[in-house]
Amino acid sequence: MSARLSSVSDYEALLDKYDTWMFDCDGVLWQGDRLIEGAVDVLGLLRRRQKKVIFVTNNATKSRKSYKGKFDQLGVEAHVDEIYGSAYAAAVYISSVMKLPKHKKVYVIGMKGMEEELHEEGVAFLGGMDPADCTLEPFSLADFTLDPDVGAVLCGLDTNINYTKLSKAFQYLTRNPGCVFLATNEDSTYPVADGLLPGAGSISAPLRYALGKDPISIGKPATTMLDCIKAKIDFDPKRTIMVGDRLNTDILFGQGGGLATLLVLTGITSEAEISGPDASSIVPDFVTQSIGDLRSIGK
Amino acid sequence: MSARLSSVSDYEALLDKYDTWMFDCDGVLWQGDRLIEGAVDVLGLLRRRQKKVIFVTNNATKSRKSYKGKFDQLGVEAHVDEIYGSAYAAAVYISSVMKLPKHKKVYVIGMKGMEEELHEEGVAFLGGMDPADCTLEPFSLADFTLDPDVGAVLCGLDTNINYTKLSKAFQYLTRNPGCVFLATNEDSTYPVADGLLPGAGSISAPLRYALGKDPISIGKPATTMLDCIKAKIDFDPKRTIMVGDRLNTDILFGQGGGLATLLVLTGITSEAEISGPDASSIVPDFVTQSIGDLRSIGK
The missing domain is CATH 3.40.50.1000 (HAD superfamily/HAD-like)
Structure with missing residues (x-):
């Protein structure tokens, strides 16, 4: 069963446990052209705490360079070498x-x-x-x-x-x-x-x-994408967490690579898919409503 | 195991057994814009012997009327009410x-x-x-x-x-x-x-x-197509044979409708798919190289 995160101490414990934070973007940091509330604050918080931040997207219509333009446009700090897309x-x-x-x-x-x-x-x-x-x-x-x-x-x-x-x-x-x-x-x-x-x-x-x-x-959930990240940066899978909104891509990707997984409910996956009789067999380690929830730490 | 037809008596026996002859077109009567040798003669022979001739095609890009144009252009006698297409x-x-x-x-x-x-x-x-x-x-x-x-x-x-x-x-x-x-x-x-x-x-x-x-x-191999033919014309499935070049559409369609089936090798299906270790599990009643083979009767 997934752990439901809700208190400041839950989020603090998560930050203590993981040094590398891999993020899916659409449905996690934004929905289409609308930023998820608090996403920028949380990324800022992670960076201030010296966490390594990586963006892992299946979007193959944009190169990393042009994908960075999307971050810029929405006011989210990101560097090209932190972005891994399935086209790359x-x-x-x-x-x-x-x-x-x-x-x-x-x-x-x-x-x-x-x-x-x-x-x-x-x-x-x-x-x-x-x-x-x-x-x-x-x-x-x-x-x-x-x-x-x-x-x-x-x-x-x-x-x-x-x-x-x-x-x-x-x-x-x-x-x-x-x-x-x-x-x-x-x-x-x-x-x-x-x-x-x-x-x-x-x-x-x-x-x-x-x-x-x-x-x-090549993309999530295939491990090919993770192999590509491993070839470029150092990280300890045991101290890495994958944050995503899709069970059959993001969460499966994290699990396949031996990473911890955090599901957010601001994208594709609904509550019914993770609890109740029709729940998916793919079970993330942690669940929180929105990445913005982690802001409570900073308060 | 399928019966391989090759002699005049094989073909004569087939004509005696079946009153209604359903034909797939592409790969049986023609290949693209090239008529199969002898196809016109064999259709003429069937008509002279008072057989009912039906054309059953999955081609949905043409209406029956425009599909008749294809028959006309290749010099094959056909009437609109003998043509059943998947669009119809x-x-x-x-x-x-x-x-x-x-x-x-x-x-x-x-x-x-x-x-x-x-x-x-x-x-x-x-x-x-x-x-x-x-x-x-x-x-x-x-x-x-x-x-x-x-x-x-x-x-x-x-x-x-x-x-x-x-x-x-x-x-x-x-x-x-x-x-x-x-x-x-x-x-x-x-x-x-x-x-x-x-x-x-x-x-x-x-x-x-x-x-x-x-x-x-709707189309072959689904029985919906046969239901559509049944609604328009009378035929005894036991005295009906489906002639086709594809195991998973034509032959399956005939079998699903309780018809006899004759596979020709002028289209999609190759010899390796009906004999030897990699043979398909779909086994037609009869096999002949080409519909043109039946011409031997008329000689």
């Missing part, structure tokens, strides 16, 4: 784990942020934001030239998703021997200010269905 | 089985053929080929007005698939109480002259994934 982790995975040879390329179903991260890691790509691929013009297989150097297809949230991209990706995955099927993350939905839209997992779903095969997923 | 069956299902009230509407992820069949059955719809829905412009949930009269979402192969259509369909399915999730068919791939493209099942896959729920599927 995917680019690192392709260059450092898969070790895709330099002459090989990635076919991208994704947006500018993914292109930027691949570019920074020196990974060649095609598709993505290319106007020839962002089209509703009919796709003709007869007019398509298969590039034999495409060694992977990387799928993330792409609001330009269309039949041409899906068809090209399907050709690479079925006709280029060894072509690897990758997804930045498998979030079923994507929270915006007024509700939910289909998420990155929904964008790779057509290929998953057509191929009868799941992609290698 | 879906429209009949919505009006006659679901009995969607007249003031209710269907949100369409599909093409002109689907719109035509819904129109003929008197079912109101939105989405589909509407230029406002066939767009790669960003979708804003804040600017979207939910139509409370949308009582179903119908998904078929749609080469205009995009994030706006997926987002609208997702809103209807999650926010309109009782809104029914329908798919014309679940074919994972779609055969064209030069290969395979993602099929109708891939188009509904994003919604399936985002909702965590499967659609009610």
Whole structure:
């Protein structure tokens, strides 16, 4: 059972126990373009207490640099090297784990942020934001030239998703021997200010269905993302806590990496999913209503 | 084990046993725009022997009327009332089985053929080929007005698939109480002259994934399609044979309806899928290389 946190001493005990605080962003620090009340104060408090603060997001539409712009715009202090996104982790995975040879390329179903991260890691790509691929013009297989150097297809949230991209990706995955099927993350939905839209997992779903095969997923809950963080910074998993709003991504990610987990109820997960007869089998160590609750320490 | 047909007497015995011949089209009578050798002769032979001929296709991009155009163009005799498509069956299902009230509407992820069949059955719809829905412009949930009269979402192969259509369909399915999730068919791939493209099942896959729920599927292998044929014509299932090229649609459809089944190898299914260690668990009654093989009778 999760421990419910509510008193100043509960929060003080948590701060004593954990040196590294990993945060999911959407649904934890903000909801769409609206800051969660108290989030800035709590991050400030953690920094004053010398805690290491890391932001771990599955959002693959933005590069770390442009994601920092979102922090800036909302007045949340963050540094690019504290931000880990699934597009960045995917680019690192392709260059450092898969070790895709330099002459090989990635076919991208994704947006500018993914292109930027691949570019920074020196990974060649095609598709993505290319106007020839962002089209509703009919796709003709007869007019398509298969590039034999495409060694992977990387799928993330792409609001330009269309039949041409899906068809090209399907050709690479079925006709280029060894072509690897990758997804930045498998979030079923994507929270915006007024509700939910289909998420990155929904964008790779057509290929998953057509191929009868799941992609290698990079983002939370996969440990690939944590491996990527480990490669860049030092932290003791036993003294690290993952704060998130989604059981099947954030909390599972923390548990898979041996971290403590704190669920907040300002995002996707509702009270009914953690208590009562229909509760999820994924049980966080701690639960609090909002990250803003930790402000009580500072008072 | 399937009976392999090869001699004139094999084919003669088949003709004696079955009065109604149901044919899948793509991969059986033609491949893309190329007629299967002998198909026209065999259909002529069946008609001369007073057999009832029915064409059963999962293709939902064309109405029966426009599908007849494909037969005409390839020089294959066919009449509109012999053609059953999954768009037609879906429209009949919505009006006659679901009995969607007249003031209710269907949100369409599909093409002109689907719109035509819904129109003929008197079912109101939105989405589909509407230029406002066939767009790669960003979708804003804040600017979207939910139509409370949308009582179903119908998904078929749609080469205009995009994030706006997926987002609208997702809103209807999650926010309109009782809104029914329908798919014309679940074919994972779609055969064209030069290969395979993602099929109708891939188009509904994003919604399936985002909702965590499967659609009610109308086309083969679902028996809904057969119910639709039964409502229109008389046939004795015991004296009916389904001829197809796909085990998991055509052959399963025939078996589910208590029909005999004949697999041809001119389409999706390869020899390895019906014999040897990796053979499918779906076993047709009869197998022949091509529908053209039955010509030997006429010689």
